[in-house]
Amino acid sequence: MPPKRRGPLQTVQRDTDDIKKKIDALSSGIDGLNEAERREASLRCSELQNAVEQRKRTLQKLTKADEPAPVANYNQRKQDEEERLLRLQEHLHTLALKLQPIESKNESEAGQSSIQEDEESGEEESEENEESADSDNVDDDDDEEEEDEEGDNDDEDIDTERKTAAVYIALSTFKGEQEGDLSMQKGEVLTILKKNMDGWWLGQDSKGNQGLVPRTFLKEYSGEEKEEESEVEENSADEEEEEPKAKQSASSNWDTVRRAITEIDATDVLSAMGAIPPGFRPSTLSKLLDEGITHRGSHYTQPELSQSQLSFNDLFLDPDSGKVRLRQSRVCLTLTLWSCRMIPPPGVGLQVLSRHIRFCAFNGTEVLSNVHTVRATYNPKSPKTWRFSPRMSGVLPSLLDGDCFLRCHSPSPNLGILFELGVTYIRNSTGERGDLSCGWAFLKLFDKNGTPIPLRTQELTVHGGTPYERDVEMDTTSTKRASATPTGVLQQMLMARKLPKLLVKLKSPSTRIRTLLNLLPDTIVGSLSCVPLLALYRQLLADTLLLNRVTMQNADLLCSSVLATFPQVLDQPDLMDALRLAWMKAESMLKRHEKNDIAVLKREFENVYMSSVYPLLFMTEMPRPQWADEGVETQRARVIYNPALQNPMATMLSSEHTHQAFDITQVTYDLISSARH
Template sequence: MPPKRRGPLQTVQRETDDIKRKVDALVQQAAKPDASDRTETFERCKELQRAVEEIMNTLKKLSKADEPAPVGNYDQCKRDEEKRLLTLHERLQSLAFQLQPPDDEMAGPSSSQTEQESDEENSDEKDESSEDEDADEEVHDDDDDDDDDDADSDDEDTEIGQTSTGQGPVSYVAISAFTGEEEGDLSIQKGEVLKVLSKNKDGWWLAQNSNGQKGLVPKTFLKMSSPQDSERENEDEGESEEEPEESDITSSKTSNWNTIRKAVTEIDATDVLSAMGAIPPGFRPSTLSRLLEEGTSYRASHFIQPKLSQSQLSFKDLHMDPDTGKVHGRPSRVSLTLTLWSCRMIPPPGVGLQVLSRHVRLCAFNGTQVLSNIHTVRATYNPKSPKTWSFSPRMTGMLPCLLDGDCFLRCDSESPDLGILFELGVTYIRNSTGERGDLSCGWAFLKLLDESGAPIALRTQELTIHGGTPFERDTDMDTTSTKRGYPTGVFQQMLLSRKMPKLVVKIKSVNTRSRLLLNLLPDTIVGSLSTVHLLATYRQILADALLLDRVTMCNTDLICSSVLASFPDVLDQPDLMDAFRKSWTESESNLRRSDKRDINVLKQMFVRIYMGSVFQLLYSAEMPAPCWADEEVESQRARIIYSPSQKIAVETMLSSQCSHQAFDITQVTYDLISRAQH
């Protein structure tokens, strides 16, 4: 009977066992006091380090598909093996520091000289801290090691910290509390001072608290603390003039940290989650979510506003038809409707993260720049199919626009690379810390023009989801399904294609009625198709106020109009838009057919419904501020929005029974200078 074929993972495990035996023997040999040739031992240590690195590289390239037979709990076995290799590498690194002959500089200075030069050395160490973080090796505890190995490892870790700084382990301050989730983690409290014994490339550092407890801590939870801080608090103020300058340097570095902390923390937080195995490869901090948080520049409330011409004396995209008195329709270079069908084979986040929302954000994009507002559609999710997202669920009543996969897009960009950027995202909360965040699960780009500049064919598109961000190189979403060189057969490639993450989108032509309404909108805007008629009516009211009712076209006085002033804010709150749509649909059903085509009747109905329902909700003191993907806030807002007591007339809005926010002039006045797009 032929021998059973050994799998790649099993081969790596056997090689790791062999390396571990060699490391144990090397450590015992180096511990002997009569060891004659330290140089030879040092060279063997370096060779074993290189061997461990080679095995680690091989392990990272392995995938479940490489195994000749199914392996139970493959991912966990792979992580355990990686942890063993990291521990061996750290032991070898510690041994190399121990065997390396001391430098002349470390033996030469006297104690008094050391005290005089300590400030300069510490400042140099801080300047090189970023390089040290990249150069230091990773540290993990190995549960399989015996007690003697653990003790040796602890002693070696302490020696590493003492050697790396020249005077002792570097002190850090915890900027946030951290609760250990796995064995070997060190729980810390905010403000606690820790000694970092060793730093890891994966973002987990070995630290020791004041009680002598050691464990792994994410580096994003730590901030460097100057070793002289505690000494300076007890010293007199009569110091040399150079010391305040070094203090200023420390303060400057702290200030720089505060400046870039937000951006760095987002990236590092993702690195920490990746190291924990909480997120799959290719996940990144959400690019489009971050743009939405920066202000209103990428929101619908900004793009619904009229755009000024180059001279700033007229409007570029808002004109009146002199014959009809209506807004003059303007076709855009690209004007289409699309339907989000589904996403499949999307890797779900791992344990430790609670997903609050799965969604797709889309916008006009030219490969380097976001050209429109960012529109969000929330996906529905079935735990029985964790890798599949769907849209537009069947439900009784009106489908909320946040769940509606039918969208429209208009864009007048002349870029030959014009297209639609789709970013799949999740909003999560970390169970251990309560930290919220937004992750990109991948992105896809649909180019809307062919090589000749003509629009692409209107059909269903299956778009491949790429990992990373649109501004970096293509990153695999799942290494098990996109490994290069596997497979090569046609049938195997077909099977592989079915496993790749995909977004299914249907591009549709615009019918006559929808085209007329879309042409009344700004040249560039993205949104839900169910709101087009409301947006078109608002643009008509806006045109009346700006083009007909102003004394002169050069007049920029405030315009008294609650509708013009506040409706753009409602566009950024989908639940209020749903309430407006519901009231509009109920009132429109009572109109005669001729009235439904009369723009004057529609404008009057728009103002009446808006002021009688949405306006008072927008500035109600009882209404909590919108908070994305917060189920409690969303439920509380829904109870207030659809409460029968909210259906009151405009005349009763000043009643003592209605509680409103403090009055602000911006609630009832439209400022053309600040609102128009420049």
């Protein structure tokens, strides 16, 4: 019978056992060595430190999918093994200090006694924490041996700390979570007194406070930057005597320091901690949405002013029918998001609040449209698979609807659709929220000859990093296997299935949908279910701006509650769903000839809007929308679908419901501030 195949985790465990035996042998014969033997033992200690570090890196890359057979409590076993390697690192660090040359020890003993006392008190606290952790996970004999060695080498550790003390700058604010931690502010300069192998360094701030800080929050503060700091201080005291070149040099170096501080964010910290795969990045498209309304759908539904600012580029009336004139766009298609597979999940310590896809028109260098978001459904039994448009009773919410549309009139030969897979998370330890990109895919809509690509189902490879990076892996073992040279066609097919993929189906819109889409702006993306409402809004815009103004040069405020507030509703999917349901109900009660009468449709749309969502916009009971906040979403749903609020007039006049203070912007449309320039 052939021997049972050993799994990767078991291999690391066996290797760690061998390393521990070598460490025990080294530590047992350390006393009584001469200088030459001490140098040889120090070399062996360094080799063992490298071996432990290599095993740590190997262990961090392992996943449950790598095992040839199911492993019970895999995550716990992996965590226990990582803790064991950390303890071995600490043990080797202690041995390395003990094996230092005697001359260097004597030199370091000439330090300041006051610093030594402070460091001894801090080290005693860290030793107590190590003792409590070791008592749960290590054999008693190893605990006693490690603690004795640390106790005998307190003075040596402190001397080494003074010798290696360095100045670092805080890349992010850190609030101490336990006793003995040192809180620091972003940009604060610290003196590092000891660099522990577990990643928690002993630091001292400018006020003399000492404590432990995470090394991932720090960046070395070079001597040049410190010299420039003193130069800037001197220059601020006597600016008239400073030479122009010195000013430029100081400013340039300080700009470098500021950039180094601002470019490092929580994502870098999470990546360094191993909480996320290295292919994850801060969300590019989420950042665009947070910067304002420029990349929101509400902005792109507004008419675009011409170069003269006296007319519009994309909003015209047909004089024969009185409707908005249809406009053809270079790209006008519908797409259905099917699923994503083999998407690596975030690691421990993060609670995922939302999995979603954001997409937009893109030419390889810049975003050309608004950014639309579709939330994915998730099954814990298949953590690497995302799906869209779940089957459910009633009307599917637009936020979950994978049926979307895209219009773009850009002449760029590289025009395409950028898809960014993202998660919104919250850190369990700090409560900090953030948005991560789990990869991106780009679908180019034209070939090298300028011919549109066939409208069919597309299987897109998901890349790591940002859309402006290339060849960044998602750091999954399946990706590394697929990148290796396969030995056969079957193996190549199997490996290709392990790559992260996004499945999207492109379709040509039906005649009815195409007619409605041609009423919209030349460039816009969104949910297909909202197209009828967007078309009616554009019709009201055309009537108000092209017919009801005294002259085309008149820019006075226009009285229209619908035009003034519809963009706010468009940016809130739950309110848009409520409007869509109310419109579907009202439209179903119209007669056939009324459905073809644009005047009747506009009048009915205004009535439905004012009686459904308009009163909700300014109620104090309605909390402000908060992305991926389940509590806020639930509270808003209770208000939106509350039967007691179905009568808008009674709601607005009732003393039981309070509303925001009246503002003129609630009932007037401002052409100057709303139109796109």
